[in-house]
Amino acid sequence: MDYYKKGSDIVLRQKDLDLGQTLDCGQAFRWEKAGDDTYTGFFLRKALTVSQKDDIFTFRDTTEEEFLGIWADYFDLMRDYGELKERFSEDETMRKACGYAPGIRLLRQDAFECAVSFVISQNNNIPRIKGIIGRLCERFGGFPEKEQLYGMDADDFAFLRAGFRGKYLADLCSRLESGETDIDAISALPTDEARKELMKVKGIGPKVADCIMLFGMDKCDAFPKDVWIKRVMAEYYPQGMPLCTKGCEGIAQQYLFHYIRTGVKT
DNA sequence: TTCCAGGCGTATC
């Protein structure tokens, strides 16, 4: 990873990354297009404006410490996606999916934020998910720390207009407060055990649990099966995902999800 | 008006 400082910016050359494909594909909900090839968004309480010109990326108003300590991990810059896609492409459908949106990457996000976000995401659409999370962040001046949500019941979440999901958020918060659910402890568990723990929370089923693990706990073998992926599986992978995706099924899932949702009509 | 949205809880078999 070669980068250099330019004024108050960090400039970086990076292959296999497209901001639009990565920031606007339904894995994160706090990024907005701020101009041609420019996006503004947040991770935890850090704001960032980043722009792309071909394979040159400019992280604006960012210190070297912040870039290395936060954004390099967030954008998963240390992982070789070229090699990964080459491996995936042994499978014909995966080859097409990787070719359709070759700039997709996994965003390595925060587990608590993912828990809240993907509880909200169920039976919902992306624009409305963004709206609900926007109202949450507006109320708390940024995405809340989990402690700020302690003690909130379903009615306290009414301002979100999240519908029936408000009571799920309340259960999540009360479990975090009591310690019945411990995000850090769950992160340290193997995927299958972590999934079981997460699903003890009302409103977290198999799909949401796998989203939390994949996007927020760095578990690339987590494999969220939403309606779109179920369609792909039924049509192309009735026997399960191909061997070439083993261990990284979640990343493969990102390419497939985007491909089937926006790329092909079946 | 009706249908749908990155599902899940509950009831029922």
Added chain:
DNA sequence: GATACGCATGGA
């Protein structure tokens, strides 16, 4: 364990 059904809200 598999399968139906309701669920809050808002946009198409």
